[in-house]
Amino acid sequence: MQPEKAIRVEHISKTYGDFRAVNDLSFEVYRGEIFAMLGPNGSGKTTTMRMILDILKPDSGKIEVLGGTLTDTLKDRIGYLPEERGLYRNVRVLEMMEYLATLKGLSSGEARKRSQAMLERLDLAEHAKKKVSELSKGMQQKIQFAVTVLHEPELIIIDEPFSGLDPINTLALKDLVLEFRNKGHTVVMSTHQMWQVEEMADRLLMIHQGEQQLYGPVEDIRKQYALHAIIVEGQGNWAALPGVERIETVENGRKGTLLYLQPQTTTDEVLAAIATTRDMSIERFELAVPSLHDIFIRVVEEHEK
Amino acid sequence: MNKTWIVARREYLYNLRRPAFLFAVFGVPLFTFVMWVIIFAVTASNEENLDSFAQVGYVDEAGVLDNLALPEVSSDVTPPELVAFESEETARAALDSRKISVYFLVQPDYLSNGQLSTYSYAGIPEALHDYIESLMLANVSRQAPPGTPLERIANPVNMTVHVADSGRDLTEANIPALILMPLVFAMIFMMASGVTSGFLMNGVVEEKTNRIMEILVTSISPMQMLLGKVIGLGLLGLTQILVWGAAIVILLNVGQTLPLLQGIAVPVDLMVIFVIYFIFSYFLLSGLMAGIGAVVGSEQESRQWSSIVSLLWVLPFFFIINFLTDPNGTVPVVLTLIPFTAPTTALLRLGFTAVPVWQIILSLAILLLTTALTVWASARVFRWALLRYGKRISIRELLSVIRKSPEAEISLVQSAQEGAR
Numbered sequence A: 001m002q003p004e005k006a007i008r009v010e011h012i013s014k015t016y017g018d019f020r021a022v023n024d025l026s027f028e029v030y031r032g033e034i035f036a037m038l039g040p041n042g043s044g045k046t047t048t049m050r051m052i053l054d055i056l057k058p059d060s061g062k063i064e065v066l067g068g069t070l071t072d073t074l075k076d077r078i079g080y081l082p083e084e085r086g087l088y089r090n091v092r093v094l095e096m097m098e099y100l101a102t103l104k105g106l107s108s109g110e111a112r113k114r115s116q117a118m119l120e121r122l123d124l125a126e127h128a129k130k131k132v133s134e135l136s137k138g139m140q141q142k143i144q145f146a147v148t149v150l151h152e153p154e155l156i157i158i159d160e161p162f163s164g165l166d167p168i169n170t171l172a173l174k175d176l177v178l179e180f181r182n183k184g185h186t187v188v189m190s191t192h193q194m195w196q197v198e199e200m201a202d203r204l205l206m207i208h209q210g211e212q213q214l215y216g217p218v219e220d221i222r223k224q225y226a227l228h229a230i231i232v233e234g235q236g237n238w239a240a241l242p243g244v245e246r247i248e249t250v251e252n253g254r255k256g257t258l259l260y261l262q263p264q265t266t267t268d269e270v271l272a273a274i275a276t277t278r279d280m281s282i283e284r285f286e287l288a289v290p291s292l293h294d295i296f297i298r299v300v301e302e303h304e305k
Numbered sequence B: 001m002n003k004t005w006i007v008a009r010r011e012y013l014y015n016l017r018r019p020a021f022l023f024a025v026f027g028v029p030l031f032t033f034v035m036w037v038i039i040f041a042v043t044a045s046n047e048e049n050l051d052s053f054a055q056v057g058y059v060d061e062a063g064v065l066d067n068l069a070l071p072e073v074s075s076d077v078t079p080p081e082l083v084a085f086e087s088e089e090t091a092r093a094a095l096d097s098r099k100i101s102v103y104f105l106v107q108p109d110y111l112s113n114g115q116l117s118t119y120s121y122a123g124i125p126e127a128l129h130d131y132i133e134s135l136m137l138a139n140v141s142r143q144a145p146p147g148t149p150l151e152r153i154a155n156p157v158n159m160t161v162h163v164a165d166s167g168r169d170l171t172e173a174n175i176p177a178l179i180l181m182p183l184v185f186a187m188i189f190m191m192a193s194g195v196t197s198g199f200l201m202n203g204v205v206e207e208k209t210n211r212i213m214e215i216l217v218t219s220i221s222p223m224q225m226l227l228g229k230v231i232g233l234g235l236l237g238l239t240q241i242l243v244w245g246a247a248i249v250i251l252l253n254v255g256q257t258l259p260l261l262q263g264i265a266v267p268v269d270l271m272v273i274f275v276i277y278f279i280f281s282y283f284l285l286s287g288l289m290a291g292i293g294a295v296v297g298s299e300q301e302s303r304q305w306s307s308i309v310s311l312l313w314v315l316p317f318f319f320i321i322n323f324l325t326d327p328n329g330t331v332p333v334v335l336t337l338i339p340f341t342a343p344t345t346a347l348l349r350l351g352f353t354a355v356p357v358w359q360i361i362l363s364l365a366i367l368l369l370t371t372a373l374t375v376w377a378s379a380r381v382f383r384w385a386l387l388r389y390g391k392r393i394s395i396r397e398l399l400s401v402i403r404k405s406p407e408a409e410i411s412l413v414q415s416a417q418e419g420a421r
Helices: A045-052 A093-102 A107-119 A138-151 A167-183 A194-200 A218-224 A267-276 A292-303 B003-016 B017-050 B088-096 B126-143 B152-153 B174-207 B213-217 B222-258 B268-295 B299-318 B322-324 B329-338 B342-352 B355-386 B395-403
Strands: A003-018 A019-028 A034-038 A058-067 A078-081 A157-161 A186-190 A202-208 A211-217 A231-235 A245-249 A258-261 A280-285 B055-060 B081-085 B100-104 B116-120 B161-163 B169-171
Touching: A003 A186, A019 A045, A019 A058, A019 A186, A019 A202, A019 A211, A034 A045, A034 A167, A034 A194, A045 A058, A045 A157, A045 A186, A058 B322, A093 A107, A093 B003, A093 B017, A107 A138, A138 A157, A138 A167, A138 B161, A157 A167, A167 A194, A167 A218, A167 B268, A194 A245, A194 A292, A194 B213, A202 A292, A211 A292, A218 A292, A231 A267, A258 A267, A267 A280, A292 B342, B003 B174, B003 B222, B017 B174, B017 B222, B055 B088, B081 B088, B088 B100, B088 B116, B100 B126, B116 B126, B174 B213, B174 B222, B174 B268, B174 B299, B174 B342, B213 B222, B213 B268, B213 B355, B222 B355, B268 B299, B299 B322, B299 B342, B322 B329, B329 B342, B329 B355, B342 B355, B355 B395
Parallel strands: A034 A186, A034 A202, A078 A157, A157 A186, B055 B081, B055 B100
Antiparallel strands: A003 A019, A003 A058, A202 A211, A231 A258, A231 A280, A245 A258, B100 B116, B161 B169
16 A cells, blocks of 8 residues: 655756756655655755745646645645744744744644743743843754744654754754654655664655655665675684675774675675684674665765766 | 734734834824923023013104003013113113113104014013013004904904815914924824834845745745735834824823914814825835845845935925925925825825815825835735845846746745755
8 A cells, every 4th residue: 555645746857047956856755754855965955845845836847745736724734944044033932933833823822832832842941031032052943943843733844953953952853853753743854964864764865966866765775775795893814704705994983894795605604704714803793784874975976976 | 813914913013012113102202292391491481581671771753652551461570661762872872881681662653564673682582572562552552543442453464364275274373283284294104104114124124134034935925924014014003193193182182272282273184185195105115115125135235225215205395395385386296296205295285285186186096006016016026035145136137027927936046056955
């Protein structure tokens, strides 16, 4: 059975003058998932989000959101955190949250109640009566996120939600995003931080120069890019092991040696070989599953060749 | 609640509490009132004080003061001592040697033309003027035929000028009303529409520079936003007018004892026309300001524009002499037809003269048409320019946007590269 779609994007393109920002992009976002959009700066992530939100119109192609074209009433069911953050500066926090929530269709009583609850939740209750300009940057970011989800939107679109946040605030917001997903809300987020995607996202779309590079469930993509290789740490002449094609020293992160195996060799055979070979000691032995970070870099580099 | 009303309500309540608005509403009338009180108090004390004029000389060349009859004065005024001089030379010598502080000369043909001159080193206060008048009245009246009312001798002509066609009579009592009221109306109009449309523009510029616009346009349509702002701030302008109107009514009621304010009434027909002009031109002004606010990049730039725009509204005041001397002349008529100057011009002219009905109708028609066009064009520009940051927008771009369909997308391009992010 096909999962229900929150967003359907079919062959959209967008150019600014001579610059092709998005080129024939198609994808679907399922209801209830966290969908990540990855890509280097200028790859077309924000442009795509803005087209989904009807801020921009695609030159060609079709977009369906929550089962139809985006109307003003549908906008109430969407929460959007733009990449360029902005709040009213000379207004009290609670008052501003209330106003923005009523613009999303909440009654003022309900808007106030939820704003107060959200401020409690984010440890900002004591700042409710302060002006926005008196808050620290991190607090403002949290408020901004709160404004995005106050009306409990079915579809939450967040552009670089964690940029500029310290680890504690990142954790707080991450929990909130996961909580919404667990309640059945759909989340579309763009990010540079790959480990966030690995931890949170169900499926992803990687774009580069406006074109789709990778698309699908995070696990599938990682498997697809899995190397027939292992990482080891220890002593010995790794290259002499039977079944090893070539070796490479791991430079990034934890030191180690990457052993590329011949196609017919299994990892068990390699482990057995190490155990039985003299003058070889082993401290670490693991499968070389690439991080999304590595995949990201590989894709971008391959594309540029 | 409709989102337009949510925006209107927010704009109204938010701006109502702004210090700038509170000052404009309460500060300006209060300041004006205090100034008046001070001016009245200072001049009144000078005018009533006769102490420095204890001795008043006179030279009577007409012989009306031969059997001097002194007028009755109120108990709180000490009448000056009158000193007769034979000739002007002796009186002058007494004045020069400071024996007297003032003298007056009743010329030989006084009875036929009422000529009387006073000489002093300083001006003479109103109270002394009044005293000399009643002195002359007391003495002349003895020579009038018996039965002539003193009132008639004192004030032989009480002129009423009838202006053909207008149905409004310029009596001496309501001339201040007719001159003062249009001025007051024009000032109130400019203040109210200027303050509120300025708020409108600042609001748009603020939302743009704060980058909150992107959240707003994904919550409501730009049209709802524009309309909400215009309605909310229009109501704010009306609030301002109401407060000032109430202040004027109170001032007039309290101030009936002040001679300057006596007989001033607010002409109802002028009020009605005032409100019509206010509504039309408020929409014109706010449409213009919203468009400018959406296009300009900074608050500083927006201030420059708003002062240029408000200059158009003040323009008629530079021609105030034309209005007083020839209210139906070419300049006032032309200014009545130009939409930007029409409201103030029409109000001023209506106060001073009978304006042909066709001019008012034509003026309102042109104003309405311009307003509709401005709001329409502004709405398109507004939507298009809302998310456009940093980049200067050329007139040609603006014109092409205005010609495009209203469904044209919002533009948010700074540069192609940045837009693609």
